[in-house]
Amino acid sequence: MPPGVAFASGHFTAENIITKTTRSGDLVGVFHDEAAWRALPAGTTIYQVEMLPSPDGEGELFVGTTHLNPGRVGDEFYMTRGHFHQRREQGEVYFGLRGSGLLLLQSEQGEARFEQVSQGSVHIIPGNTAHRLINTGSEVLSALAVWPTIAGHDYASLAQGFALRVFLWEGEIQARGVQYG
Numbered sequence: 001m002p003p004g005v006a007f008a009s010g011h012f013t014a015e016n017i018i019t020k021t022t023r024s025g026d027l028v029g030v031f032h033d034e035a036a037w038r039a040l041p042a043g044t045t046i047y048q049v050e051m052l053p054s055p056d057g058e059g060e061l062f063v064g065t066t067h068l069n070p071g072r073v074g075d076e077f078y079m080t081r082g083h084f085h086q087r088r089e090q091g092e093v094y095f096g097l098r099g100s101g102l103l104l105l106q107s108e109q110g111e112a113r114f115e116q117v118s119q120g121s122v123h124i125i126p127g128n129t130a131h132r133l134i135n136t137g138s139e140v141l142s143a144l145a146v147w148p149t150i151a152g153h154d155y156a157s158l159a160q161g162f163a164l165r166v167f168l169w170e171g172e173i174q175a176r177g178v179q180y181g
């Protein structure tokens with residue numbers, strides 16, 4: 001049997017899955033409201049990534065699913081750390097499995113935009129584009145991703161954060177630009 005993915009849960013149906021958990025305490029400096037972030041127990045799970053075992057090297061692909069919990073730090077929705085690829089020119093495909101949220105995309109020039117993520121949505125992330133998932137819904141947001149194993153992750157280039165943040169303000173989902181420097 002080839003590996004599969006269960007749409008209802010977003011989980012892989014395969015053996016030897018590798019799982020990585022990212023907790024609140026791992027996301028230093030990621031959320032806008034530092035006091036609210038400090039108030040969260042550091043062990044609070046924000047997201048988990050499941051990966052299929054796959055070979056490494058030029059021409060190979062990684063396949064993973066991200067399960068991003070619903071919730072907020074202060075008014076800001078839970079999100080992944082977000083990254084550029086170390087090999088900037090390498091792209092990626094995301095596929096929505098369950099839940100609803102946003103994929104935040106940002107160019108190297110700092111231009112940011114969103115795509116709506118929902119069950120069945122397909123997102124082609126071009127090369128040279130940073131990406132972050134944001135869960136604006138009330139259930140787990142799960143998305144499958146496929147990317148070249150040579151791509152790598154560059155988190156450091158986004159240490160200042162993305163140009164847009166997403167909050168629940170007055171009962172509405174609102175994106176706000178962020179001034180840095």
Ligand code: PA5
Nearest residue numbers: 049064066080081082083145147
């Ligand atoms: O390859 C990807 O883009 C995803 O699998 C992400 O790594 C995953 O969503 C976790 O996000 P981050 O790597 O930004 O913590």
Ligand code: NI
Nearest residue numbers: 085092131147
């Ligand atoms: Ni990526």
